Amino acid sequence: TGTALGLVVLLLARRHRPPRGTLRSATGLLVVPLVTAGLAAAAALDTTPRGTGETADIAVIQGNVPRLGLDFNAQRRAVLENHLRVTAELADDVEAGTAVRPDVVLWPENASDISPLADRQAGAQISALSRRLDAPILVGTVLRVGDGPEATNSYLVWDGRSPEPAADPVVDRHDKKYIQPFGEWLPLRAPLEAVFPIARTAGHFVPGDGDGMVTAAGIDFGVAICFEIAFDAAAREPVARGAQILTVPTNNATFGRSPMSYQQLAMSRVRAVEHHVPVLVAATSGVSAVIGPDGQVLQKTGIFEPATLSAQVESDSAGTMATRLGGIPQMVSCLIGFVGLGWALIRTRRRPATECEET
Structure with a gap:
């Protein structure tokens, strides 16, 4: 969900990108899918010590x-x-x-x-x-x-x-x-x-x-x-x-x-x-x-x-980082996605129509 929201934010930014600071804005927006991917990788990473063979x-x-x-x-x-x-x-x-x-x-x-x-x-x-x-x-x-x-x-x-x-x-x-x-x-x-x-x-x-x-x-x-x-x-x-x-x-x-x-x-x-x-x-x-x-x-x-x-x-030998974290990565990625989506919607609404047309 967080990755999907991040992609929505990027599409909105691409459609209504500002004339200056494009690189900086795009870099900021890429945080959403990248953080989501990082959280998913961390949750899947197994750092739990293995058992003794019982x-x-x-x-x-x-x-x-x-x-x-x-x-x-x-x-x-x-x-x-x-x-x-x-x-x-x-x-x-x-x-x-x-x-x-x-x-x-x-x-x-x-x-x-x-x-x-x-x-x-x-x-x-x-x-x-x-x-x-x-x-x-x-x-x-x-x-x-x-x-x-x-x-x-x-x-x-x-x-x-x-x-x-x-x-x-x-x-x-x-x-x-x-x-x-x-x-x-x-x-x-x-x-x-x-x-x-x-x-x-x-x-x-x-x-x-x-x-x-x-x-x-x-x-x-x-x-x-x-x-x-x-x-x-x-x-x-x-x-x-x-x-x-x-x-x-x-x-x-x-x-x-x-x-x-x-x-x-x-x-x-x-x-x-x-x-x-x-x-x-x-x-x-x-x-x-x-x-x-x-x-x-x-x-x-x-x-x-x-x-x-x-x-x-x-x-x-059971248990992984995913066992310990549970739904935390999903909640964090969704939160980031919703914040990014809200930011994109507010920014596009505040921008004058002429600026969008020139862009």
């Missing part, structure tokens, strides 16, 4: 869905069973010695829309797998708020390894903060539902208010659920607070075979570079991916197929 073994589970489209939730039990089955296959391989035992297992958004807190069978099944793998499982689910239709889109750290039967397996939780209008919630619901019956399919989700972080197996994970990854703060804030791995649990079944799954993958790569943080995308139906801090896609799955990704991820 790593974590992470497994990403893609269970797949029974069918495409927005109505996939009609078979919620089948989606859960798919993720249980693929995770059980990983446990079989670990016990057989053909796969590395993970420190943490990541499930996608909506992997268990049957709440494991309310459904004892679902909770027991997830706990059993947590014990077999000797690792917490991060579970995407939907949790009701009170007795009404409202719910949270939640990511639970499910650790079923406690020998105490009454122990709470949920050791941490993130509720999606940046919920999407017309999909996850509906503004002006009553009139819209009256006019457009399809509006009744919009969700009743409410936003969370957490810090965007969960801790599992002693590792701090940033969580950006689905298209939360499009919001700067959803990635920056948890990394600024100490998260060393960024997770993107997502339900891409709603996107079908459209390019949106790959668009989301591209956004995740940008966040990896922006904050020098490894990013793990766990999708119900793909594309799941392991992305390095340099934005390189190290592993990825196809779409609409069950799959498991196992990766050794560096867990102590």
Whole structure:
């Protein structure tokens, strides 16, 4: 925005340039785009000391869905069973010695829309797998708020390894903060539902208010659920607070075979570079991916197929100058641009018409 405003200022100056001092005026006006470019370069410059090589073994589970489209939730039990089955296959391989035992297992958004807190069978099944793998499982689910239709889109750290039967397996939780209008919630619901019956399919989700972080197996994970990854703060804030791995649990079944799954993958790569943080995308139906801090896609799955990704991820080197500065460069460049634009408009209005004609 600041660069665009700077160009507007330069165009105005070129159209109504004064007869004397042209070089000085042009030099002053060039400050806007140059300062903007400098701020952008400074924000991208990585001066944060790198870690000492600590790593974590992470497994990403893609269970797949029974069918495409927005109505996939009609078979919620089948989606859960798919993720249980693929995770059980990983446990079989670990016990057989053909796969590395993970420190943490990541499930996608909506992997268990049957709440494991309310459904004892679902909770027991997830706990059993947590014990077999000797690792917490991060579970995407939907949790009701009170007795009404409202719910949270939640990511639970499910650790079923406690020998105490009454122990709470949920050791941490993130509720999606940046919920999407017309999909996850509906503004002006009553009139819209009256006019457009399809509006009744919009969700009743409410936003969370957490810090965007969960801790599992002693590792701090940033969580950006689905298209939360499009919001700067959803990635920056948890990394600024100490998260060393960024997770993107997502339900891409709603996107079908459209390019949106790959668009989301591209956004995740940008966040990896922006904050020098490894990013793990766990999708119900793909594309799941392991992305390095340099934005390189190290592993990825196809779409609409069950799959498991196992990766050794560096867990102590996240953070850049962009993490620390946040939106400051954008605000400064916009401010400079607005000041320059105002200066150009005032100068051209004050100049006599004859001077402009002579020029």
